[in-house]
Amino acid sequence: MLNNETKFxxxxxxxxxxxxxxxxxxxxxxxxxxxxxxxxxxILLRIDDLDQQRVNHLYVQDIFDxxxxxxIPWDEGPRNVIEYHDEWSQLHRMDMYDDALQQLAEQRxxxxxxxxxxxLQGDSYPGNCINKSLPLDTPxxxxxxxxxxxxxDLKTLTDGITTIRLPETMKNFVVKKKDNFPAYQLxxxxxxxxxxxxLVIRGEDLFPSTLAQLFLADVLGVTAFANTTFHHHxxxxxxxxxxxxxxxxxxxIKYLREQGxxxxxxxxxxxxxxxxxxxxxxxxxxxxxx
Numbered sequence: 001m002l003n004n005e006t007k008f009x010x011x012x013x014x015x016x017x018x019x020x021x022x023x024x025x026x027x028x029x030x031x032x033x034x035x036x037x038x039x040x041x042x043i044l045l046r047i048d049d050l051d052q053q054r055v056n057h058l059y060v061q062d063i064f065d066x067x068x069x070x071x072i073p074w075d076e077g078p079r080n081v082i083e084y085h086d087e088w089s090q091l092h093r094m095d096m097y098d099d100a101l102q103q104l105a106e107q108r109x110x111x112x113x114x115x116x117x118x119x120l121q122g123d124s125y126p127g128n129c130i131n132k133s134l135p136l137d138t139p140x141x142x143x144x145x146x147x148x149x150x151x152x153d154l155k156t157l158t159d160g161i162t163t164i165r166l167p168e169t170m171k172n173f174v175v176k177k178k179d180n181f182p183a184y185q186l187x188x189x190x191x192x193x194x195x196x197x198x199l200v201i202r203g204e205d206l207f208p209s210t211l212a213q214l215f216l217a218d219v220l221g222v223t224a225f226a227n228t229t230f231h232h233h234x235x236x237x238x239x240x241x242x243x244x245x246x247x248x249x250x251x252x253i254k255y256l257r258e259q260g261x262x263x264x265x266x267x268x269x270x271x272x273x274x275x276x277x278x279x280x281x282x283x284x285x286x287x288x289x290x
Contacts, residue, residue: 006039006157007039007040007041008036008039008040008041008198008199008229009041009042009196009198009199010041010042010043010044010076010195010196010197010198010199011032011035011036011041011042011043011044011197011198011199011200011201012032012043012044012045012046012192012195012197012200013028013029013032013033013043013044013045013046013067013072013074014046014047014048014188014191015029015047015048015063016047016048016049016051016054017047017049017054017055017056017059017060017062017063018051018054018055018056018059019059020059020062020252020253020254020255021062021063021066021252021253021254022244022251022252022253023236023244023251023253023266023269023270023273024203024235024236024244024251025066025253026066026070026253026266026267026270027233027236027270027274028201028202028203028233029066029067029070029072029283030070030072030267030270030283030286031201031231031233031283031286032201033072033073033283033287034283034284034286034287034290035157035199035201035231035287035290036199037283037284037287038287038290039199041198041199042075042076043073043074043075043076044074044075044076044077044195044197045063045067045074045076045077045078045088046077046088046191046195047060047063047077047078047084047088047089047090048090048184048187048188049089049090049091050090050091050181050182050184050187051181052091052181053179057081060081060084061081062253062254064079064080064081065253065254065257066253066254069253069257069263070253070263070266070267070283071263071282071283072283076195090187090191093187093190093191093194094182096190096194097182097186097187097190098182100182100186100189100190100220101143101175101176101182101186103220104143104145104175104219104220105136105143107219108146109145109146109219110136110143110144110145110146110175110176111129111130111132111133111134111136111143111144111146111172112129112132112134112135112136112138112141112142112143112144113128113129113130113134113141113142113143113144113172113174114129114134114138114140114141114142115128115129123168123169124168124169124171125144125171125172125173127172129144130144130146130172140178141178142174142176142177142178142183143174143175143176144172144173144174144175145172145173145174145175145215145216145219146172147166147170147171147172147173147215149165149166150165150166150215150218151163151164151165152164152165152166152211152214152215152218153214153226154210154211154214154230155226155227155228155229155230156229156230156231156232157199157229157230157231158231164211165211166211166212166215167208167211169208170208170209170211170212170215173185173212175216184209185209185212185213185216186216188209188213189213189216189217189220189222189225192225192228193222193224193225197228198227198228198229199228199229199230199231200228200229200230200231201230201231201233202230202231202232202233203232203233203234203235204232204233204234204235205235206232207232210230210232213225214226234274236251236270236273236274237273238251253266256269263281263282264281264282267280267281267282267283267285267286268280268281271286276289
């Protein structure tokens with residue numbers, strides 16, 4: 001249960017338009033809306049579209065269709081595809097991402113890495129390029145962050161502040177991709193600081209990303225990000241214990257909507273998958289369980 005006295009300024013819903021949204025996305029959106037309303041936070045819609053090779057206008061439209069179908073409100077951000085494209089795409093904030101990358105370069109906090117995917121098999125970076133001193137402007141290279149074992153303070157919604165260290169899978173993580181676009185970890189920090197986000201609600205699969213972002217914020221010296229509160233919710237799983245993936249399949253909101261399912265039925269499906277027996281037909285009813 002949340003403390004009724006807990007208050008925040010702003011949280012965000014931050015989908016990626018790389019596929020049709022599914023029940024797991026709906027859970028995250030609904031929890032964000034419920035916690036926001038309970039804590040007084042405004043909701044920002046931020047569409048993470050820096051992976052331009054995977055962006056599809058049909059997937060962008062699906063974001064608005066899904067939020068409207070589920071009657072999930074947002075206070076700031078685009079209201080339609082045109083506003084997203086003209087004003088809110090991350091492409092409009094490239095200068096801010098580049099400034100952060102330039103700061104890392106000037107601090108000598110990054111190194112160039114030209115490893116291919118086949119050379120990076122496994123969950124952890126093997127350190128192939130860390131001592132090669134490749135120039136940062138070498139073509140077809142990514143920028144990786146020099147990481148160490150410094151403690152990271154993590155502020156959570158339910159457990160307060162805990163101290164933890166960067167997991168092995170996030171050692172020397174990428175901050176600039178080979179296509180010269182900023183990586184997710186860096187862009188997410190810059191965006192959250194730019195919009196004044198102080199509450200982040202995300203799936204527990206993104207827990208390593210939370211630690212990476214807190215580590216990077218410390219390197220950049222942006223202390224405001226360290227005060228962000230995080231909440232990592234359980235994932236909805238398929239029958240074979242795999243997390244849901246974006247598709248036009250039976251768990252996509254688009255499919256369920258086209259099959260005539262109501263928003264109330266979708267909400268009930270979500271909470272049933274979580275093992276919750278209390279009937280829930282909207283994010284407002286979900287709020288009552290928090």
